Structures are given as structure tokens and as C-alpha cells.
Amino acid sequence: MRKAEGFELTEIKAIISEGRQFYKKQELVKANQAVNKALSMLQALAKRSEYDEIIFSNSPFGIAYGSVYFGDDVSALIKELGATSFHINRRWYDIQPTKEQWEWDQLDNYIKQLDEDISGYLRMSAASHWATKVHGGFTKGSMPKKMNDYYQYIYNTVRRCKGKVKYFETDWEINLLGHWAGTKEQYIDCLKVFHKAVKDADPEAFVVMGGHAGDFNSKTGKPNNIEIINYVLKNAGDYFDYFDLHLYGQLYNIPHRIQWFKKCSKKLNLDKEIIVTEFGGPTPVTLKQYQVFLNKALRESGLKMRSQELRKQKGRLMKEAKEAFQKDPIFCAFTRNCPKEAEERRFRIQSRDMIQRHILILAEGVKKLYYWDLNSSKGRGKGQFSLIFGKLELTDSNFNKRPIFYIYQRMTSKLRDIKSIKRISHKDKNIYLYEIKKHNDKKIYVLWERRDVYYGEEQPPTLFKFNFGFNKAHITDVFGKEEVSSTINRILSLEITDTPVYIEQVNS
Numbered sequence: 001m002r003k004a005e006g007f008e009l010t011e012i013k014a015i016i017s018e019g020r021q022f023y024k025k026q027e028l029v030k031a032n033q034a035v036n037k038a039l040s041m042l043q044a045l046a047k048r049s050e051y052d053e054i055i056f057s058n059s060p061f062g063i064a065y066g067s068v069y070f071g072d073d074v075s076a077l078i079k080e081l082g083a084t085s086f087h088i089n090r091r092w093y094d095i096q097p098t099k100e101q102w103e104w105d106q107l108d109n110y111i112k113q114l115d116e117d118i119s120g121y122l123r124m125s126a127a128s129h130w131a132t133k134v135h136g137g138f139t140k141g142s143m144p145k146k147m148n149d150y151y152q153y154i155y156n157t158v159r160r161c162k163g164k165v166k167y168f169e170t171d172w173e174i175n176l177l178g179h180w181a182g183t184k185e186q187y188i189d190c191l192k193v194f195h196k197a198v199k200d201a202d203p204e205a206f207v208v209m210g211g212h213a214g215d216f217n218s219k220t221g222k223p224n225n226i227e228i229i230n231y232v233l234k235n236a237g238d239y240f241d242y243f244d245l246h247l248y249g250q251l252y253n254i255p256h257r258i259q260w261f262k263k264c265s266k267k268l269n270l271d272k273e274i275i276v277t278e279f280g281g282p283t284p285v286t287l288k289q290y291q292v293f294l295n296k297a298l299r300e301s302g303l304k305m306r307s308q309e310l311r312k313q314k315g316r317l318m319k320e321a322k323e324a325f326q327k328d329p330i331f332c333a334f335t336r337n338c339p340k341e342a343e344e345r346r347f348r349i350q351s352r353d354m355i356q357r358h359i360l361i362l363a364e365g366v367k368k369l370y371y372w373d374l375n376s377s378k379g380r381g382k383g384q385f386s387l388i389f390g391k392l393e394l395t396d397s398n399f400n401k402r403p404i405f406y407i408y409q410r411m412t413s414k415l416r417d418i419k420s421i422k423r424i425s426h427k428d429k430n431i432y433l434y435e436i437k438k439h440n441d442k443k444i445y446v447l448w449e450r451r452d453v454y455y456g457e458e459q460p461p462t463l464f465k466f467n468f469g470f471n472k473a474h475i476t477d478v479f480g481k482e483e484v485s486s487t488i489n490r491i492l493s494l495e496i497t498d499t500p501v502y503i504e505q506v507n508s
Helices: 007-024 028-047 075-081 103-112 147-160 184-199 226-235 254-266 290-301 307-312 314-327 341-364 403-415
Strands: 062-066 085-091 121-124 165-169 206-212 243-244 271-275 369-370 418-423 431-438 443-449 462-467 472-477 482-486 489-496 501-505
Touching: 007 028, 062 243, 075 403, 085 369, 103 147, 121 147, 147 184, 184 206, 184 226, 206 226, 226 418, 254 271, 254 307, 254 341, 341 369, 341 403, 341 418, 341 431, 341 443, 443 462, 443 489, 482 489, 489 501
Parallel strands: 062 085, 062 369, 085 121, 121 165, 165 206, 206 243, 243 271
Antiparallel strands: 418 431, 431 443, 443 501, 462 489, 472 482, 472 501
């Protein structure tokens, strides 16, 4: 798979930089080794002119309900979206608020919605008021006081699902302090018990390791706080079947992020596929202007980027951040009551991002992915609004459909019968063209041009010509604008932008 963008080149630059440092220190052997390694990587990139074809046996499209599930029946919405699975989160204290008390109503309501058209997926956190050594609050799991209590929580929950849920995930985003209040050794101890409880309750079920938040260091091209993940992968490979990787943030380093973990797994002789249970965009960090904005806000707040100091001042900082966002012409779009023009632009960016992000993930071989999310607002307190996730949701707190609902629906109507996907090489690395084959033997192409996320729509269109092999094409953009265009000698000419288009053959 050719990689000529994102962090692949950053990795090579890092090796060259390392070689320069060796040269300055007169460590010429090491400097020469670094240069040779960089050259071999560049040569390998040049040779990779073809991309892999990824095969699907089932529909990959899923929806994450959101942070807190209240037992709502959303099956009609999931089916209307064209998704075939949705996952929910359960914390220990949701199911077992005390040692003697079990609350099953909300889980039972979820299970009732699962049928031949909708499959289930359950994410389970070891967050408890009474059963863990650390009371982690809203989502943070930690080491149980008694492992047998933890085993019973997992075992009874899996049994309660009656075989209708086949994927069970333990505490997620463990590289973030906000989600795991324990050590890496304790996480493995819990994972072992989690694995045994799941398999004892349902031998055909799969265990998913909570995995990584997907945040990478832009300079090194490596995951942030990777030590805990490396340790767990090296020491707990026998206790999970899949690895969960979340993919927010930058679009075009998604291939690198997925491949980094695949390579890591391969080095350890682990045959573990990746599942993505959270992704979406844009978030503020998606925009390249964000770091400049953040640095300015921090300077004005009088604080340095020190985690301890930031935690102490979290409330004040969040208030000041929202105020700064509201005043900024770009970032005001991520606030609740922003100007109409800013919101319309953000929606256009989100619509493009939704298709681009799905396609980039699918083309890297991920066969089960869940867009975040259907509804997060319902779980928030009065007046609370997330600058990061607040406008990603497909419905509002009352499950009224937001405009992005229909963008997702149009995407699945075009792609839901997907059998395979393959990126088609092009001399211009900014051209993203994918051939998608369906189980009915029909083909559909997805095409866009890479541009700046925010300012790209201001650029003039680019003329694109390609032999798609048919006489007439039906072209639909992500917003539903349609046209039929004839080809000349089967070569289609069209003007493209960063707005993805679906291209299909018109049967004569």
C-alpha cells in the first residue's frame, strides 16, 4: 500500500534528523546507518504504486449511541440510517449499583432492539462506587477490590445478553488518564478476568481490548502515551480478540495511525484485527489553525501547558475557552449558538469529513466501525455542551434528526452493499479515488481532492479526467446534488473539489 502523505514521510524526516545529530557528534557509522535507512524507506515508497483491495463479508457500518444510554428504543433510527449495528456503554455501577442490587432494565431494552438487521456491541467499564479501589467518577475504570465481584459483573452481563451480543469491550482509551485509574499491570489483571468471564458465559463471543484514543504526536509520528499499550500488547495477547482504535483528529494521517498499530501487532506475532468504535469530525483539533488558537488562549490565560496546573484550573479554563471560541471567526462554529454562516460552513466541512473519514478507514482494512455518535446531548447536565463532540451527533437530545443524519443516510444507501474497496493510484497524490465493488457485482466510485479542511472550499474546481469504463455516469455529491454526464471514449471529464462525489454507471 503506497503511503506518500501524512506521517509516513514524517517518520523518514525524523530518521534524517537523527542522522544529522549523529553527524554533528562525529558518530559517522550511526549517521550512515540512519541515512541508508531513510533512503531504503523512500525507495520502498516509490515502488508501492498499487493499493490493497479490502474485502468485506458483512456491512461495516455501525453507530455509537453516545456516552450514556438510558434504555431508549432507537432501532428505527439505526435502520433508517442504514447502519447494521450500534453499541452502548455500560458502567459497573449502571448494572450493579450495590453488591446486592442488579439493574437490568436498560440493558434488556437494548437487547430487545437487536434482530437479524441490527447486531449488538457492548462496551463495559469497571467504574463503580463500591467495588473498585479508586472511585473514578463518570467513566474512569479502576482495579476491583475483589476480582470475583468483577468476574460476576462481567459474567452475569454477558449471560443476560442471551447470545444476541457477540462483541464485549473492556475499559477503553486506557492511554488517557481520564479513562483508566490504574496501572498497566492492573489493566492486564482485569483483562484476564474479563476474558475468562466473557468466554465462560458465551464461548462464541469476542473480547475487544479497549485500546488507544488514536492521538498521535505530530513530530514523532507515534501514539501518545504508547508505553501502556505496548506493555499490554506484549503481555496480554492471549486475552483479547480485537483491538479498538479511535480515529478523531486529522483526516489524512488515519492510514498511518491504523498501519502503525497493525505493524506493532505483527512485530509481536499477534493476529488481531482493529475495530473502530469512535470516530468523527470535524473537531476543533482537525483544523490546522487550532494549535495557534490554543497557544494564544493559553498565553492569555496566564498558564503554561502543565497538566497539574491545567487540572487545578479546569473549570476556569473551560469557561475561558468557550468564551474565546465564541469570539473567534473560525472556532465559533463549534459553540452552541454560533452565527448562521459559521454553522453552515461547519456543516459542509462535517459532511465532507463524514464520507472521507469512512472511506479512509475502510480502505485500511477496518471491517467494523462505529460513527460517534447518535445522541450525546441527553446524557449531559443542563447547560453543558461539548466543544469537541457537541456537534458530531446525528440527532438532538430529543432524537430529532439533524442535517448530518441525512448525509450519513445517503452514504450508506450508496455503499451499504459493499463487497470490496480499493484506492486507485493517481499521479497527483491529492486525488483520492476509490473503486467500490458491491455484492450485486455493480461498482461505485468515490472521488475528491485533498485540500485545506477549512479554506479548501474557497479554491476553484479542478478538472479531472478518468476512464471509468462506461458510456454515461450518474454523479451525486454528498449533499445530494445529482447530474448525468456522458463520457467521450469512456473517459469522464468533471470538475472536482474537496466535496466527495459518488460516480455510478448509467445503464443504457
